[in-house]
Amino acid sequence: MRFWHFNEQSLHTAWAEIDGPTKVTVPNTYCDPTVAHEFYNRYLDEWMIADDLGFDIMVNEHHASANCMSISCTLTLAILARQTKKARLLALGIPIANRPDPYRVAEEIAMIDVISGGRLEVGLVKASPFELVLSNQSPARLMDRYWEGHDLIVKALTHVGAPFSWEGEFFQYRNVNLWPRPLQQPLPPMWMTCSSEKNARIAARLGYVCATFFNGPKTKALFDSYKDEYLKTHGKPAAADRLGYLALSVCGHNEAQVQERYAKVKTYLDAQPRTPKGWINPPGYESVELNAGALKSGKKGRINFGLPENPTVQEMAEGGIFFAGTPDEIFHQYKNFYDKVGGYGQVLMLGQAGYLTHEETVDSMTLFAKEVAPRLREATAKGAPATVAA
Known part of the structure; x- marks a missing residue:
């Protein structure tokens, strides 16, 4: 079982000042670069401490958002590839x-893997x-574009020999020639985020x-489908390390x-829905099945945990959304959820969120x-x- 420390590098001090959405349309006048400087370096320090404590490291990417200033997985991981020594580094x-240039993505992946000594792991996602x-x-057409970009990146990372050309529907390259090649051969471990x-x-x-985020009671069926x-x-059972789950x-x-600490971190959940309504779920983004399920549930938007209006700490933990407690309590919360979903080997921990301070974050870690x-x-x-019962 591996434990991954993650945070979204938020500028949460701006949340109270912003009247309306905290993403996409929020004016950047609310972003004080001097404050952003302090937070960026704080978050990097926390990941370096996580490395010393034996955690692995996960980063993500969003844009035009006070909730997440991490505008590039590879930029953050390039820093951490040099500054950390032991942790696996997950994008x-x-x-x-x-992204307009998947070839450039492949180059960045390979370079980080080489700098880190072969510690990179890669998740290619479509986009929020x-x-x-x-x-x-x-x-x-987002998924069509995604799969073409995915196939190009995988081929670029695994190809050994003379340059090749790529003539696709969305991307065209006369000369794909990856320098350097990734240290991990044929390519770094690959991840997918799965909500269905x-x-x-x-x-x-x-x-x-297969990693799923905040999926709660739906997780067991999802993991069983994977297994x-x-x-x-593949003709063999999936090992537990093929499955990952993310929660606060x-x-x-x-x-x-x-x-x-629970109250401070929970403000993260309050800030997440502050998205311009027209961009919460644009037509064509989600599958018909997922949209139908959302309509049947009666819940609006994309955040639907299936919990009471004001859930308690225990309800959050039982729902697999937020594990919070003393060491003994949080052990039992994680173990109960692990048993409920049939086991998993990658524990993705959103361990800093909302107004949790640096000192509190480090102490919790x-x-x-x-x-x-x-x-x-x-x-x-x-x-x-982990196997599926007959």
Whole structure:
């Protein structure tokens, strides 16, 4: 079992000043570059501490947002490739359907892998719906563009020999010639984010790690679909490290501290829905199946956890959205969810969010690394590879 420290590099001090959406249309007058400088360096320091504590590192990418100033996975990871020593470095993910130049993405992936000594792991994602307006892309053809970009990147990373040309529908290159090649051969470990059973089966066929975010009670069916398809495709059960789950996570020394930290981190969930309504779910972005499910649930927007209006800490933990507690409490929260969904080996921890301070973040990480992670590894190490019951 591996534990990944993640944060979205928010400029959360601006949230209270912003009247309206915190993404896409928010004027950049709300971004003080001197404050952004402090936060960027703070977040990099926390990832370096995570490396020292034995965590692996995950970063993401969004644009024109006070919720996430990480405008490039590869830019952040290029810094961390040099500044860290042991941690695996995960980009989850690079929104290639929005990117104009997938060849450049392949070059950046290879360079980071070489600098880091072969510690990079890569998730190629389509893009958030609210960012399509920023890249001038059509949601209707987004997945076609995604898969062509994906195939080009994979070929560029794995190709050895003379340059090749690429003549596709969306991308054309006369001379693809990757220098340097990635250190990990044939390519770094690949991930996919999956919110549906259909996508989980695609990830299984490709042999990619399947990661799902805040999926709660839907996670077991999604993981089971992955395991079923993996067994059919590869002729062997999927190991637990093929599955990953992301949730908010914070640890405290006592109940009062847990409640205080929980309240600070929970502001992240309050800020996420502050998206221009026309870009929450543009036509063609989501599949018919997912849109139908959202309509049946009666919930608006894309954030739908299926929880009560004002959930308690325990309800958040049972729903797999937010694990918060003392070391003993959070161990049981993670273990209960692990058992409920049939096991997974990649624990993706959104360990800094909202108004959690640097000192609180580091203390929470340290508590988890010393008192929770070893127990979870021991409690799950004896389990057989995750398989679907007949």
